[in-house]
Amino acid sequence: MGVNNRDVLAIGASAGGVSALRFLASEFPPDLPAAVLMVIHLPTQFHSSLDAILSQNGPLPATFAADGEPLERSHI
Helix, strand or coil, X not given: CCCCCCCEEEEEECHHHHHHHHHHHHXXXXXXXXXXXXXXXXXXXXXXXHHXXXXXXXXXXXXXXXXXXXXXXXXX
């Protein structure tokens, strides 16, 4: 399902912003009527588990984006 009305929340952070992103993820309602895009600046050689961290800290599932994947409401 694509986000028809394009309700999108975009959040960016530097490498030190993981705790802030975790806090935000914990505060989202489970029925958030928007897709959430979270971006964090990390070195290219650093393998991140940010999707698992965010999923564990809040009610919304989080996954890394894939090329061409549609946005989904209530999903990070």
